[in-house]
Amino acid sequence: MSTSTAAFSSDWVGVIQRTVEVENSMKTADTELQDKYEICRCIEFIKSGKYQKVALQFPDHLLVDSVAIATELEKNTGAKLFVLGDTSYGSCCVDEIAAQHVNADCIIHFGRSCLSPTRRLPVLYVFGRQEVDIDHCSSVFNKLIEDTSTHLVVMYDVVYSHIISLLEAKLSHIYSNMVISKFKYENNSTEKDNYNGGTEPNLVTDDIQTFTISGRQVSLSPGKQIADYIILYIGGESLTLTNLMMSLNRCTFFTYDPQTRRGQQETLNINKALMRRYYLIEKAKDARVVGIVAGTLGVADYMNGISRVKQLVKKAGKKSYTFVMGKINIAKMANFMEVDVFVLISCPENSLIDSSEFYKPIVTPFEMEIACNQAREWTGDYVTDFRQLLPGGDNFIEMPSDDVSGNLETDVSLITGGIRRMGEEKDDIAVSSSAIVKRDDVLTVSTVHATSAEYLSSRSWQGLEQRLGETSVSQAIEGQKGIASGYANEKSSSKET
The missing domain is CATH 3.40.50.11850 (Diphthamide synthesis DPH1/DPH2 domain 2)
Structure with missing residues (x-):
């Protein structure tokens, strides 16, 4: 009698060739396009602005109607239409970066929006019309x-x-x-x-x-x-x-x-949610290396937001690096284990990331403000819009002036119980930049900062180094066949007679 121990595995050929059912969005009937997508309003917007190149931005579930809408608008305006399929960041934000790739004169944004202000291009919002009794x-x-x-x-x-x-x-x-x-x-x-x-x-x-x-x-x-x-x-x-x-x-x-x-x-339970966010603030206070992640390149004043966080981090005696990586996920963030905490500069609706599954916490600019700005106290009020924290904003609080005595503020970590020092040290290396696209301002493995260099030297794998003459030559052998849940050789060896 023979039995198989792979109770939850299946033949790898069947897994690869299996057909997966995907639920597609329903295409809107041609008779309903005019009302649902406000075609006449879009035509008037293009004609009144005399725009020649128009970018149409859709969320994924509305892409099914994008061709019909672009065709209708092009026929009635004579403008050249471009459909922005995969947005650089959240679909609620206007993707000015993708629009500039095709030198668009304006953007028509369809679907839900966070209403974050833009700066580069004129924008027309078409929210759609959901029925309500x-x-x-x-x-x-x-x-x-x-x-x-x-x-x-x-x-x-x-x-x-x-x-x-x-x-x-x-x-x-x-x-x-x-x-x-x-x-x-x-x-x-x-x-x-x-x-x-x-x-x-x-x-x-x-x-x-x-x-x-x-x-x-x-x-x-x-x-x-x-x-x-x-x-x-x-x-x-x-x-x-x-x-x-x-x-x-x-x-x-x-x-x-x-x-x-x-x-x-x-x-x-707002109190419970706020306490979870306060825990992240304590993690930010304990952090030595801070990663500033650009979660938007379209929301107005994002560069000022990044500069503000840099200034806070530097004044608190921490190191900082700036990342531009598009839509964030666990795998991307796990590549930079030397970073203790990340700060996400994004629109209000995408800034509250549940980072419980990430290897390192992700905090908002407001939480980093509380962690680094000694003039700001935790009151229970919460700010999700980083623009409110900038000079001129409703919740702007100036950082205290430098301590002429050179002493560093100390307090006790509520997580580790240890003593931590808050303040800028004399040997801190500042990184300044006027444009986020400058290569020197983005973290690379060739960074000159000591903290990252020390961490990199401790890694067993540091990149695609050639190491000529250091690696012994071995004969190539045939690898395993199948999928991880049950390779071919594992199945044959697991059979019992």
């Missing part, structure tokens, strides 16, 4: 919020923006103290020229304060702060909702998901 949505919110005098702010996913005026008319008869958030983003040259860096300050006009967060602007009642409001959010679970809840963690959130037709009070 307005009557049902209104009745659900009415059941959740019975006190009609409650101060409310209605926020929503961008794909539901087309129904907001109808919803506002419906809810305004019920709630007297309700305000609707409006989108505020910069997408033309006029607004760019008038922009002075940082984020838009909270304006006060006729005792009405304007509050801006994640591209959403809210006009608050006189004497009221955003923390005095309850947030009604229209949309399902998403990075947008998580970002808003972390940034407005003092507000109560009620949500309505048009897809499931369910409304509820969000019960995300």
